[in-house]
Amino acid sequence: MDVLSRYEPLIDDFAAFEAACERPLPSVVRVNGIKATPGRARTALDAEGIEHEPCGWHPGLLELDTDHPGRTWGAFHGWLHGQEEVSALPATVCDPEPGERVWAACAAPGGKDRNLGRLSALRFNAERLGVTSMAVTNRDARNYSLNPFDFDEFDRALCDVPCSCEGTIRKNPDAPEQWSLGYLDEIASTQEAILRRAIQTTRPGGTVVYSTCTFAPEENEAVLDRALDREDCSSGRASASIRACGEPSGSIPT
Amino acid sequence: MSEPSDGLAENHGSRFDRLPATPAEREVAGRATREAVLDFWDERYGIDPSVFADYSFWEKGSRKLWAFRGAIDSPIAIESLGITFLRTRQEHWKPTTDAVQRFGRHATRNVLTLSREAARRFVAGEDQAIEWDGDWGYLIVAHDLAGEREPLGVGLYLHGELRSQIPKGRRRELEGVDVDEP
Missing domain, CATH: 3.10.450 (Nuclear Transport Factor 2; Chain: A,)
Known part of the structure; x- marks a missing residue:
């Protein structure tokens, strides 16, 4: 079945939605504030003759005129990290203060494949970016224990959960081929368990951010509804003005 | 030890x-x-x-x-x-x-600053002959980028040769054209 046609009744201008899904992704990097300012990162790109354009809504995001953002001095020095523009959104909404403890419940990169290689990818990137304030554990987020640590709650949590990845269709057109309703059921229960554990381990008054890269309401609104029903928490509202290269802005409820 | x-x-x-x-x-x-x-x-x-x-x-x-x-x-x-x-x-x-x-960036000695071309060879993992009057052994190797000195990694300097210690996974072939080659 055509995965995206499910959404036709939900979307006003479905043709525009389909056209958006077919547009190729631009090459975007985030400037790593630990190591460089956006100004210095841009000066280095100028020196390499690589054109760059800031992505208005986020001062640290730059769209580059190259297919190889990893092959730049900025990337080598850990000033730049290649990521989709939208991937900066969960952290922007989470918005931790200096000194706070944040649990990134699904920090290792890489869609729904699960293997230890993702853990070394996480460590490799963290060290290249000079992230010295991070501790990495390898355990199931659904029943996560804070046992190894000398504290018993987090200030904030970020659940960028594994999902059906429908939204990655712009970089991976084959993504929908693995799609099934059975997978949605299975992954939604995993997502709910991760989100609920994050709520339980976050202090009263703290913030939990839930994000996916899928359109499926089964993995988004339905998961939030169940977590809100079953845990001691309430939904908040965050807004981030996303104005990506001529596309309209919007706000994201959390 | x-x-x-x-x-x-x-x-x-x-x-x-x-x-x-x-x-x-x-x-x-x-x-x-x-x-x-x-x-x-x-x-x-x-x-x-x-x-x-x-x-x-x-x-x-x-x-x-x-x-x-x-x-x-x-x-x-x-x-x-x-x-x-x-x-x-x-x-x-x-x-x-x-x-x-x-x-x-905080280092004040045993820092060897390379030209852009030598820096390119260094991050590709190449060893190269370099003039250096300072101590031998592990040096901080740097270049000038965007107006300031920026460290690249560690080099082992012995007998007139700088041996790149950049680990395999961190090596890069950087071939972009530099507009302001120092």
């Missing part, structure tokens, strides 16, 4: 142990002390100990030291804590590429 001595425990490879502040507090044979680590960066590279004031130092794996910004109870059995930053197994201690990229 101190020899293992009677009554002291062995290093534990699967957990992080905070370094003792001084030799008097040492419980594991041969383990570096915080004092010795601060002295190393200060004496070898001129990095003031105050740069590391907010960091705790840890050992996991044999003689592999980690720097963590913050404090946490020791020991702790987890995958990683901060970044790897110093190897103390050999007589000459060796900083990691990531540590030099993170802290090397």
